[in-house]
Amino acid sequence: MSTVAVDVGVFGGSGFYSFLPDVETVDVDTPYGRPSAPPVVGEVAGTRVAFIPRHGLHHEFPPHKIPYRANAWAMKELGVSRIIGPNACGSLQSHVKPGDFVVCDQLVDRTRNRPNTFYDGPETTHISFADPYCETMRIAAIAAGRHLDISLHDQGTVVVIEGPRFSTRAESSWFALAGWEVINMTQYPEAVLARELELCYANISLITDYDVGVEGVPPVTHKEVVRVFAENNQKLRDLLFAMIPAIPRERTCGCRTALQGARLVQG
Secondary structure, rough: OOOOOEEEEEEOOOOOOOOOOOOOOOOOOOOOOOOOOOEEEEEEEOOEEEEEEEEOOOOOOOHOOOOHHHHHHHHHOOOOOEEEEEEEEEEEOOOOOOOEEEEOOOOEEEEEOOOOOOOOOOOOOOOOOOOOHHHHHHHHHOOOOOOOOOOOOOOOEEEEEOOOHHHHHHHHHHHOHHHHHHHHOOOHHHHHHHHHHOOOEEEEEEEEEEOOOOOOOOOHHHHHHHHHHHOHHHHHHHHHHHHHHHOOOOOOHHHHHOOOEEEOOOO
């Protein structure tokens, strides 16, 4: 275990397996098994940062098999209080284009078979998830994107599907008609597990394709997703390197007290 406190954690997505120079690999075990890969710890502008590739070093974990609980717990073990979750996403709306970034503010869960809580009893716990993403971190991400002149949408709803398959045209059209902007396979339960650990969490969605419900576009392929993500990796790295040192040191958001009043007290 590293003896150096870590401030910020990053979960990498498809095609983004490392971004920190001069790293230390840290061995972490958790009550939920091993994380997707051993965390690596480095520094960004004086801030200690841990990175875990959520799909594993060789993309061996499909979205429905990622050890989400182990990954979140490992970050907590390292002392992380804030997590950034960049990922490759599809667009459900024509104005949200491949190569754009979306800093989501809402989430819709359409997954089915994933362990999605640390609280299976006997202590019943109901956290608030009305606003799934930390507003302090969202503001930092948006400001960094504007400073870098990146094509960025400062809000959006991500619908999270089970995977590993992509959507049917009917499903995608349904999501688009609901007005949601982004489709993804990993934001849930990653975001809610961070909240249960009282960690701040922000999503940065890199749009790699139009989903099949958007009229006039061909079906999405994994090859195309990886290609577009690779083309924009440097933009994502620049965004993270600008965002991380801009996050306020002091936590004043509600994420840090998410468990307060959330537990059912036995009478």
